[in-house]
Amino acid sequence: MQLSDTPAEADFRRRLREWLGKTLPELPPAPEPADWPGRRAYDTAWQRRLFDAGYAGVHWPVDAGGRGATPSEHLIFLEETELAGAPYVGANFVGLLHAGPTVAAEGTPEQRARFLPPILRGDEVWCQGFSEPDAGSDLAALRTRAVRDGDAYVVTGGKIWTSHAEVADWCELLVRTDPQAPKHRGITWLAMRMDAPGVTVRPLRTLAGTTEFAELFLDEVRVPVGDRLGAENDGWRVTMVTLSFERGTAFASEAVACRREVRRLARAARAGGAWDDLELRRELASLEAEFTALWRLVQWNVSEAAARGVPGAGGSVFKLRFSEARQRLYDTAARVVGTEALLDGPWTAQRLQGLSYTIAAGTSQIQRNIVARRILGLPKGR
Amino acid sequence: MDFRLTEDQGRLRDGLRQALTDRRLDWEELTGIGVFQLRVPEQDGGLGLGLPEAVLVFEEAGRAVLSGPLVGTEVAAAVLGLGGRAEVVRVPARGPVLVPELPGLDHVLLLRPDDSLAVLPAAACDASPAPAVDPDRPLWRLEGDLPPGERASAPQARRVAADATLLTAALQSGLAARAVAEAVAYARTREQFGQPIGAFQAVQHLCADMLARAELARVAVYAAAVSGDPGEIAGAKLLADEAAVRGARDCLQVHGGMGFTWEARVHRLLKRAWAWEQAGADRDRCLDALATHL
Ligand SMILES: Cc1cc2nc3c(=O)[nH]c(=O)nc-3n(C[C@H](O)[C@H](O)[C@H](O)COP(=O)(O)OP(=O)(O)OC[C@H]3O[C@@H](n4cnc5c(N)ncnc54)[C@H](O)[C@@H]3O)c2cc1C
Numbered sequence: 138m139q140l141s142d143t144p145a146e147a148d149f150r151r152r153l154r155e156w157l158g159k160t161l162p163e164l165p166p167a168p169e170p171a172d173w174p175g176r177r178a179y180d181t182a183w184q185r186r187l188f189d190a191g192y193a194g195v196h197w198p199v200d201a202g203g204r205g206a207t208p209s210e211h212l213i214f215l216e217e218t219e220l221a222g223a224p225y226v227g228a229n230f231v232g233l234l235h236a237g238p239t240v241a242a243e244g245t246p247e248q249r250a251r252f253l254p255p256i257l258r259g260d261e262v263w264c265q266g267f268s269e270p271d272a273g274s275d276l277a278a279l280r281t282r283a284v285r286d287g288d289a290y291v292v293t294g295g296k297i298w299t300s301h302a303e304v305a306d307w308c309e310l311l312v313r314t315d316p317q318a319p320k321h322r323g324i325t326w327l328a329m330r331m332d333a334p335g336v337t338v339r340p341l342r343t344l345a346g347t348t349e350f351a352e353l354f355l356d357e358v359r360v361p362v363g364d365r366l367g368a369e370n371d372g373w374r375v376t377m378v379t380l381s382f383e384r385g386t387a388f389a390s391e392a393v394a395c396r397r398e399v400r401r402l403a404r405a406a407r408a409g410g411a412w413d414d415l416e417l418r419r420e421l422a423s424l425e426a427e428f429t430a431l432w433r434l435v436q437w438n439v440s441e442a443a444a445r446g447v448p449g450a451g452g453s454v455f456k457l458r459f460s461e462a463r464q465r466l467y468d469t470a471a472r473v474v475g476t477e478a479l480l481d482g483p484w485t486a487q488r489l490q491g492l493s494y495t496i497a498a499g500t501s502q503i504q505r506n507i508v509a510r511r512i513l514g515l516p517k518g519r
Numbered sequence: 520m521d522f523r524l525t526e527d528q529g530r531l532r533d534g535l536r537q538a539l540t541d542r543r544l545d546w547e548e549l550t551g552i553g554v555f556q557l558r559v560p561e562q563d564g565g566l567g568l569g570l571p572e573a574v575l576v577f578e579e580a581g582r583a584v585l586s587g588p589l590v591g592t593e594v595a596a597a598v599l600g601l602g603g604r605a606e607v608v609r610v611p612a613r614g615p616v617l618v619p620e621l622p623g624l625d626h627v628l629l630l631r632p633d634d635s636l637a638v639l640p641a642a643a644c645d646a647s648p649a650p651a652v653d654p655d656r657p658l659w660r661l662e663g664d665l666p667p668g669e670r671a672s673a674p675q676a677r678r679v680a681a682d683a684t685l686l687t688a689a690l691q692s693g694l695a696a697r698a699v700a701e702a703v704a705y706a707r708t709r710e711q712f713g714q715p716i717g718a719f720q721a722v723q724h725l726c727a728d729m730l731a732r733a734e735l736a737r738v739a740v741y742a743a744a745v746s747g748d749p750g751e752i753a754g755a756k757l758l759a760d761e762a763a764v765r766g767a768r769d770c771l772q773v774h775g776g777m778g779f780t781w782e783a784r785v786h787r788l789l790k791r792a793w794a795w796e797q798a799g800a801d802r803d804r805c806l807d808a809l810a811t812h813l
Contacts, residue, residue, distance in 0.1 A: 425750070
């Protein structure tokens with residue numbers, strides 16, 4: 138059990154800190170949340186800076202264009218960038234954390250050469266077209282059809298809840314290529330250009346009033362066969378690679394962020410008088426314990442995954458606890474700020490945003506199913 | 520960083536787990552394998568190990584729900600260099616001062632409300648037996664004025680309090696893991712409506728939450744043992760208490776009517792979890808300690 142940095146890790150941390158200290162003050166002001174083109178430009182410009190400094194795709198393998206850092210160094214990267222208040226991955230999320238790693242793991246040499254460098258440089262933004270109106274938790278029930286026509290697939294159907302669709306260049310798309318096969322066996326993974334004829338994006342307004350995600354209408358969109366990842370009908374397995382990345386370290390920096398938020402909230406409580414309320418003070422203390430332990434759980438999971446090569450089911454335990462704890466954090470914030478919680482302010486925005494955490498990337502119920510079946514080995518019901 | 524157990528740590532844990540699965544080791548056997556000399560330096564006849572190894576051992580003791588003054592005896596040896604059986608007892612905010620298994624003890628390490636530590640010879644304590652809820656942990660109630668005893672230094676007092684809290688958290692985390700294992704084993708075999716009850720999602724989700732609590736507690740205990748940070752120790756105890764107490768309750772629920780019987784022994788998990796919840800530092804104390812760091 139070693140939690141401190143090795144000399145190499147300490148060196149990595151020191152250089153990164155230096156670079157962040159020099160670079161962050163040079164950044165332009167962050168755009169308004171509703172300014173999507175501005176956000177894309179801001180997020181990709183940050184990615185470009187990371188690229189130029191050798192920090193793009195820290196944890197990606199070297200032969201995929203990444204830095205090939207160890208999992209511990211990746212965690213140091215997430216921790217330090219968060220502590221320094223660096224921009225969040227934002228619009229680069231799908232490219233860096235889902236689509237890119239999947240292409241790196243499953244793509245041909247040509248596909249890796251085509252797709253990976255632009256993700257690392259911040260030139261191209263990806264979105265994830267998995268969910269459909271009738272296929273959410275039961276993702277394998279997806280129905281968007283792809284029919285082979287010469288050297289292309291012709292795709293017709295629709296996707297929903299697609300984050301960043303408005304500003305994306307590419308979509309990692311799951312389609313059904315064999316309607317007769319059992320549902321997990323007839324799915325194929327395609328990289329679809331978002332400006333292809335037949336793609337329509339309709340932004341959806343979230344409960345926070347913003348347009349975080351969109352609905353995609355696909356009407357006979359032609360996708361070259363060369364943009365298929367893995368074999369035809371093997372898309373489910375390919376997808377599972379992506380999802381395990383999603384549940385690995387995707388929320389790690391947010392665990393660090395939440396610890397900071399607990400402290401910020403404690404300061405707000407002291408300033409506003411809520412600190413005198415014993416129950417509230419203890420609730421903050423319990424959140425502090427929770428997020429500290431969650432960060433330790435990330436370190437544990439990463440150490441285990443480093444030994445095995447792939448993120449394990451421990452990610453589900455983390456996702457489950459983290460999403461609920463994050464909701465509890467902003468519910469507590471509402472008690473700290475009192476009636477201000479009814480006004481549209483920064484704490485409220487986070488409280489609203491937080492409601493998605495127990496839904497997106499596998500609902501809490503689905504995480505419990507995974508823990509019960511895969512970790513505890515409980516039987517499937519009839 | 521590599522948070523995984525080292526090979527030696529893994530062997531220590533696995534060996535003890537196996538030994539405790541085969542049968543219940545008695546006090547002499549536990550002493551013989553060095554459970555109470557774990558952190559005593561080698562030149563003084565101990566094993567010269569650290570807190571991380573100690574929490575691994577106490578986690579296994581918790582999983583086996585071992586009885587006896589485990590924590591106090593280890594801490595007395597490691598921190599105060601005292602041989603013999605000892606129990607760490609804190610003067611509670613409410614209720615009588617209760618000492619488990621007093622007649623078998625040599626020392627009572629009494630933590631007073633001002634956080635000072637007095638080492639009392641057990642024989643000098645005026646006490647009477649009190650009916651205990653946990654049948655394997657008989658209690659004595661201290662009566663009259665507490666003897667002054669020998670006052671330990673402030674750093675010793677702090678270490679005794681912190682180590683006792685962390686080792687008790689380790690016991691609780693082991694007990695929580697045991698509760699998950701018992702619940703899952705029962706859920707896989709007990710059938711109702713023509714299928715194992717473990718196939719019902721309501722039961723599955725109870726078990727999944729139990730595991731999530733136990734895992735988070737385990738990792739928190741390990742990390743606190745490595746960092747030695749007082750805030751992390753308080754947090755680990757908080758999470759381990761929650762994992763143990765709620766885990767034992769859920770385990771009882773999964774057992775249905777059987778869980779309410781004396782024979783099924785599920786109640787022993789819960790009763791012990793309640794006892795350990797009050798040992799070391801209790802919930803309020805942990806929360807208040809954490810709040811001072813915020
Ligand atoms: C902010 C946000 C961003 C998103 N971004 C994307 C994206 O970029 N790309 C993408 O493809 N998708 C995205 N999603 C979609 C997300 O993955 C789905 O919303 C999620 O998988 C749940 O599917 P659903 O909405 O259809 O709900 P449903 O599956 O209909 O679930 C409704 C309720 O039923 C419960 N339920 C369903 N099945 C079970 C079961 N077997 N056992 C127990 N309970 C069950 C669920 O837990 C939930 O409480 C996003 C969602 C949100 C909220």
